[in-house]
Amino acid sequence: MRFGVLMKAQLIEEWRDDYLDYDLLKKTMPGGTGEDHDYDDDVDHVHADAEDNMDVMRERFLTRGSVSIAEDETTGLLATSDADDDPAQQRWLGELSAQIDKVDNAYGLMLAGVENRLERCCQIADSTDNPDTSSALRSEFVQCFRRLNMVLNFALLNFQAVRKITKKFDKVTGSHVSAQIAGLRSRAVFRNKGLVQQINRVVREYAMHFESGDETAAKIALLHRMTGPDFERRDAFRLGVKTGICVTLVIWILVMVNLTSLEVPDDLQGYVRAYTPVYRCTLVLCGLMWLWGIVILVFTKFRVNFLYIFQMDPESRLSYFQIFNDSANLTIGVLANLLIFSLALLWPLKTGDLLSIDMIPSALVIWVMVRFVLPIRVISRHWKSRQYLLYNLGQIVSSPFSRTSFSAFFIADFLTSTFKLAIDFSTSLCLTANLALDLDDRVARCSRMSNVTVPLMSALPLYWRFMQCLRRYFETSQRFPNLPNACKYLIAHSVILLGVFHSSYTVGQGKEWTTFRIIWLISFLASTMFTFIWDVLVDWSMFEFDVSTCSVGLRKRRLYNKAEYYAMAVLFNFVLRFLWTASLIPSSRNPLFCILTESDAYQMVIAPLLMLLEVFRRCMWALFRVENEHLGNVDDFRQHDAPVPMFFDNFRAQEQRKAYARRQTRYGIAFELAVMGVLLVGLSCVAIFADKDN
Numbered sequence: 001m002r003f004g005v006l007m008k009a010q011l012i013e014e015w016r017d018d019y020l021d022y023d024l025l026k027k028t029m030p031g032g033t034g035e036d037h038d039y040d041d042d043v044d045h046v047h048a049d050a051e052d053n054m055d056v057m058r059e060r061f062l063t064r065g066s067v068s069i070a071e072d073e074t075t076g077l078l079a080t081s082d083a084d085d086d087p088a089q090q091r092w093l094g095e096l097s098a099q100i101d102k103v104d105n106a107y108g109l110m111l112a113g114v115e116n117r118l119e120r121c122c123q124i125a126d127s128t129d130n131p132d133t134s135s136a137l138r139s140e141f142v143q144c145f146r147r148l149n150m151v152l153n154f155a156l157l158n159f160q161a162v163r164k165i166t167k168k169f170d171k172v173t174g175s176h177v178s179a180q181i182a183g184l185r186s187r188a189v190f191r192n193k194g195l196v197q198q199i200n201r202v203v204r205e206y207a208m209h210f211e212s213g214d215e216t217a218a219k220i221a222l223l224h225r226m227t228g229p230d231f232e233r234r235d236a237f238r239l240g241v242k243t244g245i246c247v248t249l250v251i252w253i254l255v256m257v258n259l260t261s262l263e264v265p266d267d268l269q270g271y272v273r274a275y276t277p278v279y280r281c282t283l284v285l286c287g288l289m290w291l292w293g294i295v296i297l298v299f300t301k302f303r304v305n306f307l308y309i310f311q312m313d314p315e316s317r318l319s320y321f322q323i324f325n326d327s328a329n330l331t332i333g334v335l336a337n338l339l340i341f342s343l344a345l346l347w348p349l350k351t352g353d354l355l356s357i358d359m360i361p362s363a364l365v366i367w368v369m370v371r372f373v374l375p376i377r378v379i380s381r382h383w384k385s386r387q388y389l390l391y392n393l394g395q396i397v398s399s400p401f402s403r404t405s406f407s408a409f410f411i412a413d414f415l416t417s418t419f420k421l422a423i424d425f426s427t428s429l430c431l432t433a434n435l436a437l438d439l440d441d442r443v444a445r446c447s448r449m450s451n452v453t454v455p456l457m458s459a460l461p462l463y464w465r466f467m468q469c470l471r472r473y474f475e476t477s478q479r480f481p482n483l484p485n486a487c488k489y490l491i492a493h494s495v496i497l498l499g500v501f502h503s504s505y506t507v508g509q510g511k512e513w514t515t516f517r518i519i520w521l522i523s524f525l526a527s528t529m530f531t532f533i534w535d536v537l538v539d540w541s542m543f544e545f546d547v548s549t550c551s552v553g554l555r556k557r558r559l560y561n562k563a564e565y566y567a568m569a570v571l572f573n574f575v576l577r578f579l580w581t582a583s584l585i586p587s588s589r590n591p592l593f594c595i596l597t598e599s600d601a602y603q604m605v606i607a608p609l610l611m612l613l614e615v616f617r618r619c620m621w622a623l624f625r626v627e628n629e630h631l632g633n634v635d636d637f638r639q640h641d642a643p644v645p646m647f648f649d650n651f652r653a654q655e656q657r658k659a660y661a662r663r664q665t666r667y668g669i670a671f672e673l674a675v676m677g678v679l680l681v682g683l684s685c686v687a688i689f690a691d692k693d694n
Contacts, residue, residue: 018106030088062625097524240327249335256342278361281424293323316384400471415461417618462493494683576617
């Protein structure tokens with residue numbers, strides 16, 4: 001996403017004219033094209049650039065009182081530059097200096113105004129014991145806290161703009177102005193500790209007057225009151241009505257399903273079994289949307305910077321309330337369709353109009369496909385969020401030929417947990433596309449189609465993640481965690497293929513325990529355990545090792561306030577990992593998962609429940625995965641807080657040495673990638689063709 005777009009989305013309207021004019025500096029840059037490209041060649045494309053992260057810089061500013069990246073006291077931004085002999089570059093640097101002066105002066109006026117307001121508020125709080133003024137004082141402290149945070153965001157966004165524009169200038173002109181950014185520490189807007197002191201003062205005063213001296217509780221209360229809800233009361237009322245409709249429909253459907261199972265004639269039971277995948281996948285999709293809304297709600301409450309981590313355009317971001325509203329709409333549509341289908345089995349079928357039964361679930365499939373898949377602006381709400389999702393899906397499908405990003409990794413991980421939902425939806429599309437055929441012919445055709453769809457949809461998500469890991473290794477030259485992560489998906493990919501092409505491994509059919517079946521079982525358990533350990537130790541970074549005491553404990557830096565949450569997450573992840581993998585492989589390659597041979601109770605109750613539990617586990621995983629990424633960005637920023645080189649010749653020499661090292665390791669990386677590719681092909685062939693008799 002372009003920084004200019006991000007800056008315009010985050011600036012405060014009342015101070016619009018006081019910000020650094022990024023567009024003007026971009027357009028007037030000597031030798032520039034006026035386009036806003038990202039020129040950070042060493043940017044980590046999976047982990048968001050920590051130095052650009054507003055929340056990261058905010059935390060650093062609040063803890064150390066500065067956003068600069070060095071500890072020296074250089075006072076001139078233009079102290080030493082390769083641009084000294086170029087008049088055009090000097091004029092541009094002069095304009096940059098003038099823009100920084102404008103920002104600095106505006107910052108001083110903003111801070112002085114808030115300081116005066118806070119001083120009056122503190123005097124009133126210290127001089128009155130009247131409980132009638134309590135509510136007004138709370139509101140005033142919250143407003144002071146809010147204004148101070150607005151000033152802080154103003155300072156950080158302008159610092160980020162200076163950093164970006166100077167890096168762009170360096171790339172275009174070959175200078176090293178961005179390396180002298182430490183000189184900004186002399187400007188009040190980037191250095192003044194008065195802002196940090198005033199923010200801490202608000203927290204202390206609020207804690208003393210309203211939270212019995214508990215500063216942590218005071219900060220949480222101030223943050224909560226400062227942000228406020230993302231919706232109005234009337235919108236909340238509408239959502240409540242929709243939720244009530246959903247509950248009513250669920251109760252009604254439970255009654256109708258019970259009656260349907262008792263009264264539907266035997267010759268019509270095939271319709272119930274055939275269209276079970278339609279309602280199974282759509283109901284699980286509804287559950288996924290509700291759970292994702294809860295995930296966004298948690299991120300919002302605990303101020304996890306998911307917007308930056310996922311590199312989302314602010315205009316494409318959906319609030320948790322918008323997600324809940326869409327979830328309610330979808331749930332009502334699915335439940336209403338299921339209710340009509342149940343009624344059609346009991347009463348209209350007596351007229352002999354069997355076509356009406358097929359049209360009901362087919363209409364649901366078409367509606368869901370148009371709403372979520374087809375890029376139709378008029379029909380699909382929140383068009384930009386759909387574009388964002390479709391773009392990342394395109395990045396995933398084109399792996400390893402597309403650049404990696406955290407959002408693409410994240411969505412691909414969700415695909416590995418929802419492939420059964422995708423198989424059910426492909427079955428639903430097949431039944432809908434062959435509506436003109438008889439039911440038995442449709443089921444037979446979809447069963448033949450399963451020879452391709454089930455193996456593909458089972459293995460493709462794991463293949464994409466495997467390729468993403470290899471691409472990530474190619475980009476960063478870091479074996480850990482990329483190669484072990486690739487091995488994790490390689491093993492899971494082979495286990496899935498073994499189960500799909502040798503279904504007798506997964507069911508007890510009196511078969512002997514052959515060597516391949518034993519190997520499959522061991523690989524199955526090892527893959528599941530390896531994945532669980534990786535979730536806890538790498539994706540979540542849940543534990544820390546204390547060298548002094550040689551002990552392992554829960555990491556100290558956490559966003560969620562109770563340690564019990566983390567313990568429960570580890571326990572649930574372990575249980576649900578093994579529960580889900582016990583049903584990963586269908587017992588045959590029928591796309592309906594043997595609905596004509598297995599029990600109806602399994603297909604209608606147990607299978608969707610297992611699918612929903614896996615969706616729950618993946619959403620729980622997302623809470624701690626994104627939290628770990630957020631904290632990792634903060635740590636990465638602090639690790640890069642190193643002094644700027646004193647001489648630019650040393651700077652160039654270091655860059656040349658890095659480039660030489662990259663060239664030397666490129667051949668080794670290519671060889672390792674080739675080995676991993678051969679392993680993928682070899683293990684896949686073994687999984688498909690070996691032990692064919694079983």
